[in-house]
Amino acid sequence: MKIGIIGAGQLGQMLALAGFPLALQFRFLDSSPESPGAQVAPIVVGAFDDIAALRKLAGEVDVVTYEFENVPVAALHEMAAARPCFPPVDALRVSQDRILEKELFGRLGIPTPPYRAVDTLADLEAGVAALGLPCVLKTRRLGYDGRGQRVLKRRSDVGPAWEALGSVPLILEGFVKFDREVSIVGARSSRGETRCYPIVTNTHREGILRVTVAPTRDARLQRAAEGHLHRVLDHFGYAGVLTIEFFVAGGRLIANEMAPRVHNSGHWTIEGAVTSQFENHLRAILGLPLGDTSPVGHAAMVNYIGTMPDRDRVLALPGAHHHDYGKAPRANRKLGHCTVVAPTAAQRDAVLRQLLRRIPR
Numbered sequence: 001m002k003i004g005i006i007g008a009g010q011l012g013q014m015l016a017l018a019g020f021p022l023a024l025q026f027r028f029l030d031s032s033p034e035s036p037g038a039q040v041a042p043i044v045v046g047a048f049d050d051i052a053a054l055r056k057l058a059g060e061v062d063v064v065t066y067e068f069e070n071v072p073v074a075a076l077h078e079m080a081a082a083r084p085c086f087p088p089v090d091a092l093r094v095s096q097d098r099i100l101e102k103e104l105f106g107r108l109g110i111p112t113p114p115y116r117a118v119d120t121l122a123d124l125e126a127g128v129a130a131l132g133l134p135c136v137l138k139t140r141r142l143g144y145d146g147r148g149q150r151v152l153k154r155r156s157d158v159g160p161a162w163e164a165l166g167s168v169p170l171i172l173e174g175f176v177k178f179d180r181e182v183s184i185v186g187a188r189s190s191r192g193e194t195r196c197y198p199i200v201t202n203t204h205r206e207g208i209l210r211v212t213v214a215p216t217r218d219a220r221l222q223r224a225a226e227g228h229l230h231r232v233l234d235h236f237g238y239a240g241v242l243t244i245e246f247f248v249a250g251g252r253l254i255a256n257e258m259a260p261r262v263h264n265s266g267h268w269t270i271e272g273a274v275t276s277q278f279e280n281h282l283r284a285i286l287g288l289p290l291g292d293t294s295p296v297g298h299a300a301m302v303n304y305i306g307t308m309p310d311r312d313r314v315l316a317l318p319g320a321h322h323h324d325y326g327k328a329p330r331a332n333r334k335l336g337h338c339t340v341v342a343p344t345a346a347q348r349d350a351v352l353r354q355l356l357r358r359i360p361r
């Protein structure tokens with residue numbers, strides 16, 4: 001069985017690594033022949049909207065999936081006409097547009113921050129008046145890792161934010177004074193079986209995920225998050241892994257966004273859960289039984305951003321698992337991560353503190 005993966009970044013690389021024990025083979029599509037996926041499987045080199053390259057990939061594989069959500073919807077339609085393609089194109093389409101995403105959450109009864117679509121400076125002024133300050137202005141599409149957003153704290157921020165972002169459709173969101181951020185990763189198989197991982201607590205800086213701590217034991221929030229995830233999975237007749245990120249404010253979950261793919265906040269599952277998110281994504285799209293999503297201890301995942309740490313010093317820590325994606329260093333680029341797994345939360349926290357001291361910031 002050959003799986004085609006659109007995108008050959010670290011998520012694709014980790015999907016392929018998870019698939020080898022299941023006797024799966026992989027082909028990637030990516031514009032760069034030096035992407036992390038190249039270390040583990042051949043790459044069809046081409047842009048994501050290059051019809052000839054897409055057809056070539058389709059011709060070489062049995063099933064197609066994707067590892068990042070900025071794949072053009074038209075490209076995925078092209079693929080879906082030739083080969084089974086998961087997660088569904090419609091989930092990709094909705095996840096690419098923050099307004100469509102929030103409208104869907106609203107229809108499914110999933111709370112979101114208050115928001116307004118912004119296409120003109122007048123919309124922005126009216127939105128600020130309606131939502132109040134502070135608020136967050138974001139591009140509707142193609143934003144990731146905090147790119148394309150501005151926090152508006154005072155009236156004088158409105159003009160510069162419009163200057164910086166106003167050339168594309170925007171969304172203005174009320175600023176959520178959250179206590180923490182959590183996410184849930186879950187899988188639905190093409191046969192309709194679903195499994196959820198425990199919710200995890202995420203820390204971001206400059207809009208980029210820095211640390212995930214897993215599991216977050218809170219039975220009430222877990223039930224609520226699973227309910228929200230199931231509604232989205234069922235809405236799309238989904239197959240694959242889906243992630244929803246939430247703010248927790250006043251003990252309530254407020255949805256920020258969803259990703260129709262394996263997710264950075266699920267990397268801890270490679271060593272910290274019985275079955276990793278990567279293996280479960282593959283099982284889900286192939287209609288295989290899903291694997292146990294229980295944690296095997298207490299885990300923390302730390303991203304290596306911009307610079308790699310000294311590998312040997314990381315490996316000297318108990319329960320540390322080092323992942324180097326093989327990417328050239330660049331500011332704000334995710335180059336790798338480390339997951340620590342320990343028998344107790346206190347032991348995990350002690351190793352995490354040591355790990356953070358060994359990672360350049």
Ligand code: AMP
Pocket residue numbers: 113136143144145146147173174175176177178181204207208256257
């Ligand atoms: P996003 O690109 O939407 O995932 O935003 C990146 C990060 O910015 C989030 O993880 C939050 O830490 C912060 N953020 C985004 N939207 C809001 C909001 N409406 N209120 C408060 N913080 C936000």
